């Protein structure tokens with residue numbers, strides 16, 4: 001059966017829980033792979049710092065080559081930290097950039113810079129979104145990626161000092177959470193100004209692999225919720241790992257969709273949502289380190305069908321795609337949705 | 341009469357009590373209390389080398405079990421480690437020359453591309469508490485640095501961590517670098533971290549996958565007992 005909706009229409013309807021011609025497929029987190037870079041002629045590390053190349057890799061790669069219903073930039077979660085003073089180490093051709101040195105110590109009092117939007121790779125990602133909107137905006141949803149306030153705050157001082165301070169002197173981390181929120185909001189608003197239809201918040205450090213449900217509720221969720229309200233466009237919230245104990249809290253953030261990994265018990269979450277009258281679509285949960293990386297296209301189609309049967313509303317890798325993922329496997333996610 | 345030679349029943353009982361209290365203080369994340377109990381132990385002349393295992397390491401073992409059971413999270417575990425470290429600091433002057441030989445030697449690090457070292461740090465702590473000599477290479481470690489460390493320390497095992505799907509590919513680089521330098525068969529390679537699995541270990545030619553710190557220690561105990 002051939003598609004009768006554009007990816008944009010399909011995803012917007014899927015996010016609202018309305019019927020679609022077939023299940024929608026996106027990649028909530030990054031989907032640039034080596035084969036995709038070869039296919040479109042735009043590669044890391046250049047694509048991290050060049051808006052045209054970023055728009056080609058994410059836009060052409062996502063919309064034309066893979067056939068996703070949404071395209072997004074950028075690829076890593078270090079842009080906010082870099083703009084706020086972190087030293088960055090290039091990941092070269094094969095990997096994403098990483099933080100070599102955190103800009104702050106726990107006892108510092110950070111100050112949000114007025115010129116945030118001109119710093120580091122922030123303008124590159126914003127420009128890439130505007131280029132993608134121009135070229136693909138009528139066909140697919142264009143999304144800008146930002147870190148969650150909790151995760152940005154972590155990246156400012158480092159995970160270990162952050163988590164220790166969170167436990168012992170929680171007052172000291174408040175200014176960093178505030179700064180994370182400001183950075184995320186400023187970045188997100190700039191994407192929207194540049195034409196983004198939606199925002200993806202990746203809050204990987206707010207995972208229950210890291211912190212307790214209580215800490216999530218006190219220190220991560222309120223900032224996510226405020227950020228989502230202030231952005232004012234549909235927001236997909238991605239958090240890694242097990243989330244079963246906070247799936248209702250996540251729904252309460254007001255996000256348009258929650259992107260999860262296979263560690264989450266999706267049928268249980270769907271049942272809990274139904275009972276409370278919550279209509280939040282669940283996005284996931286094709287394993288990026290399992291079947292998507294190592295499986296055959298047929299196994300991936302089976303995984304898509306299985307995810308749909310378990311109640312997944314919108315198909316996506318459960319987290320960032322590994323860069324060595326075969327292109328045929330990414331395409332197989334779309335094929336799996338077409339014959340579902 | 342000296343404390344070492346003729347210990348009264350009362351002293352032995354007191355040591356037992358303090359040993360349990362210290363272990364509990366570590367599990368309960370009470371840094372000052374752990375320090376206070378350790379000071380009481382040394383002030384009373386009750387320190388014995390085996391307290392490191394039966395009290396400090398035992399407390400950390402309980403903490404890491406609570407973590408694996410989802411009762412504790414990483415901040416809790418870090419605080420337990422702080423309490424364990426505070427007690428060990430007090431004991432350190434009394435430990436001289438007495439330290440038992442380590443059960444084995446481990447080189448550990450987060451692979452290149454991954455600057456998240458939290459899980460690796462936890463595993464390193466638990467392995468060290470479990471009686472191993474640990475060489476922690478830190479985070480974002482290139483394959484060549486792992487290979488250099490293998491040549492320098494002749495470890496029984498190399499433990500590789502990655503928290504990110506975007507960096508786990510670098511684990512394969514380490515395996516290849518050891519193979520290239522001819523040291524691959526001199527040690528076992530254990531991988532761990534959220535995105536990896538037994539099948540991924542197999543795929544890249546590593547020996548084992550450890551889902552958590554406790555499992556890493558069990559694997560090491562197994563590896564080192566079969567050595568020689």
Ligand SMILES: [Zn+2]
Pocket residue numbers: 029204238239240241318319320
């Ligand atoms: Zn994730």
